[in-house]
Amino acid sequence: MTDLPLTAAPAATRRSLNPTLARYLSAFRTPRGVVGLTILVVMVLAALLAPVLFPGGYDQQGATTFAGPSAGHLFGTDEFGRDIFVRSVYGLRVDLSLILSAVPLSMAIGTLLGLSGAISGWLGAGVQRLLDVIIGFPGLILGVCLVAVLGAGWFALFLTILIGGLPSAGRLARGAWLSQQDREYVLAARVLGVSRRQLLVRHVLPNAMDAIVVNGAVWMVVGVYIEAGLSIVGLGVQPPTPSLGVLLNNGLRFVVQSPTYIIGPASLLLLLAVGVSLMSDALNEAVNRR
């Protein structure tokens, strides 16, 4: 109970593989990880291959408008007779490109900002106050402000998601740094003479990583919602380019005439969120396994 017997210890991982990396990869051996990864891979592939799968593009208009779901039009058609499924898959390109670029960048910058306290106490405290200011702006308000400056479009969304994610990563990294600082193994490394940079990289960061990776996955979901939210009010990606948010925005307008319009894009959004959530859960579980 207290101590595992030596015989029950997990077999040492293959030497060639970095043990930390192996730990993260073990997430994909759990059912949750597999399902999450599959959902995400399918969605990314579909988005990447959209021009090949649907060479007609997202603007091809058909005869019937507001058609319900059928074999030909999986999600039905919109007010111009365009296939909503095709538009949704093209829309995924926008969302995936946003969250897959903005969120990792945001987490990386946020982590660095959070660890800035290791350089000097004043810098660390100052950065935290700066992050507090960002927290003061809810995601959508921040987006509206950025749109006012930059104009609506992909880049404004990208920046909104990036900046919005900084405080959580910064806080987590700083928290990890503060709590790790007094751990005996960090003290032990200091006494050995490990440099400050190595201390952060080897002992503090790996312990902050878990929380930050999971936070990143959560922030991806939030990113999709920010895109959708801004697009619903018309400040996101501009029509005719589809995004999940734009489609939801349009669908909302016709929700009385054609209730099925909104179901397709909404369920894709949900699926994306579920995929990312499952992944983050699996990662969380994998890194916290002892």
Place this chain on the structure above:
Amino acid sequence: MTPTTNSPLTEPPEAATDRAVPLLRVEGLSTEFRLTSGDVKAVDDVTFDIYPGDVLGIVGESGSGKSVTARSIMRMLRPPGQVVAGTVQFEGEDLLALPEREMRRRRGSKVAMVFQDPQAALNPVMRVGDQIVEAMTVHGVDKKTARARAAELLDQVGIPDVPTKIDQYPHQFSGGMRQRVVIAIALANDPALLIADEPTTALDVTIQAQILRLLARLRTELGIAVAIITHDMGVVAELCTDVVVMYSGRTVEKGTVEQIFKHPRHPYTAALLDAMPRLDDDLTGRPLPAIPGTPPDPAALPPGCAFEPRCPFAEDACTHAPPQLLEIGDSGQTAACFAAQRGVEVTSVRPELTTSVPPRPAPPTDEPVLEIHDLRVDVGSRRRGLFHREPPVYAVDSVSLSVSAGRTVGLVGESGCGKSTLSRAVVGINPIIGGTVRVDGADVSAMREEDLKRVRSSVQYVFQDPYASLNPRRTIRQSLTEALGIRGVGGPELEAEARSLMEQVGLRPEHLDRYPHAFSGGQRQRIGIARALARRPRTLVLDEPVSALDMSVQAQIINLLQRLQNELGLGYLFIAHDLSVVRHLSDTVAVMYLGRIVEYGDVADVYGNPQHPYTAALLSSSPVANVSAPERERVVLRGELPSPANPPSGCRFRTRCPVGPLTHPERTICAERDPQLTVTAAGQRAACHFAGGD
């Protein structure tokens, strides 16, 4: 029963116990933990009786099932724990068969429990008086009566100034006082039996002596039977009348305290008693007869006797079925050992006393490797705010020490006396405010970049908690490689060096790629030592390196440290609160009180003839695992360590001193002048105006 008047700590009153009807009879108690990975037998067929007025000691190491036994009796097991067999007869009725409602009525009123951590046992947002009152009102006492009784109880357990204290919150009490409150709560409903689970483990030795004295007093004054669960053989010898020794969930031996300590019948008990360093140690410099190996994993017990793999008397029969607990001779003492039951004398003679052991090699030179002079460490200004600075708190105030190559300086004192602060300041973790630190003759007090480099290549640190001092995410290889890399070892040598370090500390090099969680506490401490050795230091600062370990493993680590010192000529600064371990390992000993060294000298001098009253009190407070020891004069210190933020004027010890102004009001000098460390008649140095006197 009749309360006895003589000291209960040394003389268990035989006549006081009524041997006719047991108060509690535990029979065949078995408890399992139903885990997904399989059932784990935590308690296996445990049987014992407690008679009114008895103090039963249940001793064992972590994982031996002693706490689970207590919880099973109280029916306080949480799932997946489950009692699978046995009965618990209390005053004639089976507690295990009672409906939960009935059990709740008895819990706390008939049988009460005291837990290890008084901090966790008290509700921090409730006044202590209300907590005692609550204990009574749930059993139907009206509030007014309960309140009066609460005051009475607090007085009984030795809380001063009850009218004020009764309305205070737990945080306003010190650790020892909190434990008294917990005991008061347990006593609230006049229980017939008090079960105390490691009641003094979290406390300092002088406070422990106070609590043990209190428990003994309760027994003689109130006639309460006490079952005390502990890992400390010393506590058992001091307090108990009867002993149950547990190992891996089973009772291995049972008898009166005299029987167990004078003639242990089970090899485990015998080996354990032998492996413990003693206050009257005559083995300084020689290895302790350590028990090899580690306690078995409760989830994978051997089919036969659980102690068989570590037992010098093991035979073929031991591997097949566990031996029954049978009476040895007609003494009433029982042991679960085939050899003992056949009449083999398992009491091991300390082999190294009969065989000649080569004298300890003299250190190559008497060269000081670590010198501390007038060191002051401030721990207050760390908590500085934006616009204000806290006043300085000198946790270490003008301390001087010198560690020579191949020699050990023991540093003893209660928690809060500054010994860890001192050791951390030496390696540059805590900032130094004043004084000098010299490493290998070079002054490093400034702790600049190059000073730190020098310190770290020469002085290494072994931490107390082997679970916290290894990064759980890094394999042993990674941890050792990191240290070796800083020394400049690289390439193909790295592997060889890492393997040789593992061998040096008695671990298998094949285990390099395992994570810390795959190792037991003792093995982890070996890894911690290996990591420190990787930098080839000349001095090791050992911060309580064995106090977190199981008692059967402590001796192994002590022997390892001694062997390494002899082989490598290391200087040790050995910090501990366990006086007997310090005695065994040290050449010189420094006794620290509230940031100051109060006595300093050769270990035999200090232990043999302590000159400072604090040293004398520490020595007499330490429980001794020997029932036939000549009765010692006991100095039980009153009160607790004052805060270093506001030390008493003059002599810092005067507020607790048994020879100072407390007992001799005419000794005003103690409050006026700060005593300096001066050489006393006995040889060692002591900081006391009345050194050696009373």
